[in-house]
Amino acid sequence: MTGEIRVIPLHGIPELEEGDDLGVLLVAAAERVGGFEAGDIVVVAQKAVSKIEGRVVHLSDVEPSPRARELAGDDDPRRLEVILGESREIIRVRRSLVIAETRHGFVCASAGVDASNAKGPETLILLPLDPDASARLLRDRIHELTGVVAGLVVSDSFGRAWRRGTTDVALGVAGLAPLLDLKGQRDSLGYELHATEIAVADEIAGAAELVMGKIEGVPAAIVRGMTAEGDGRGTDLLMPRDRDLFR
């Protein structure tokens, strides 16, 4: 029988700089609410990870290409140049809105390049180069510091086709299975469930967003009560190209 889940914000993490030991800061923040427990899933906002990894670009260092100038419209062509640099493929363009596939295979606005909450109006934050590696590193650091084995999700806010608003999804995952496959399982009436695969890591990221918010600078949360089980990668959540109907 499934019990209740708690989603606990981790307050008091300071503005981050490249090279900061985020593991230490997460452990300190968790200790203010009683500390990490075995099975906790720790959700960390992508921007926090990108900052400590130095995935920051200053617009003054960017020389826009002709293609970036063409896409930019009224927007800053240097910003479009950065987006192009992060993109493997441009999926849709409307005015300065670019939906792109990132180097990792994520399909999202601006290839994940973001200005808000950055280190100044002339600064952009890029996605981590390997969010799964980032998740593993943070998870290992928390284990090293506390002895607790937790799951870890690096999350970001993505728009969706056909629906307004963003929801947070999992970019990087360590120590939990991001997909729950119910194929072959039977429901409460004994019928087999078909084609039922639940993106639990995305739902965990979305649940964490509800306490993290965008305004208050809460870059992490604990999701407690679901045991972190199995293993897998954030890239497991990417629809294989040959099954993708929306390119």
Place this chain on the structure above:
Amino acid sequence: MTGEIRVIPLHGIPELEEGDDLGVLLVAAAERVGGFEAGDIVVVAQKAVSKIEGRVVHLSDVEPSPRARELAGDDDPRRLEVILGESREIIRVRRSLVIAETRHGFVCASAGVDASNAKGPETLILLPLDPDASARLLRDRIHELTGVVAGLVVSDSFGRAWRRGTTDVALGVAGLAPLLDLKGQRDSLGYELHATEIAVADEIAGAAELVMGKIEGVPAAIVRGMTAEGDGRGTDLLMPRDRDLFR
């Protein structure tokens, strides 16, 4: 400062029949975990709502059209006929997978028509005719029975473009604003946030799914700790056609 959120499954709701008073059953289930509290958001699975509303079709009553036979491939053409009847527009087809826009404007697999966990292998469950009306009715019934004013979300599992797995989203909403608009607000560093609209009702639905599961027959959950604020409709979450890049 955002506090913690609890996601509490509502166990012990029996298999539902048309005409059942789901409000009474939800209140009884909530009482087993201490009762509803002011500001609670109650998430109810679409299937539970559809069953009490009689949105059930028996395949033996369905005569497939030529178009349904053409789309069906190896699948049951009667199932495709039901999907076509629920669809305003077919968006994509691959073998027997149909992505359709429903009568309400939701874009999802099979126009929301589902067999699993239904009342038998020859039975299909359709989406409620007006999930926002369903949400309002249930919310009013809970208020009538308990005096507590709660938010209410009718949820369903939808696939997504570009990502594997389903996440639960909000079809119907009552007593809360489904979108949180941060435009004009400033983040922790004082920079204005652009184009930041969070689909909180979808994140709430996804969080509830984590305790509801598909196997154990838990058709509802309480999300406690975020105050249900504002008002709006599930259809507010639909991307207006003129802004939709993925038709």
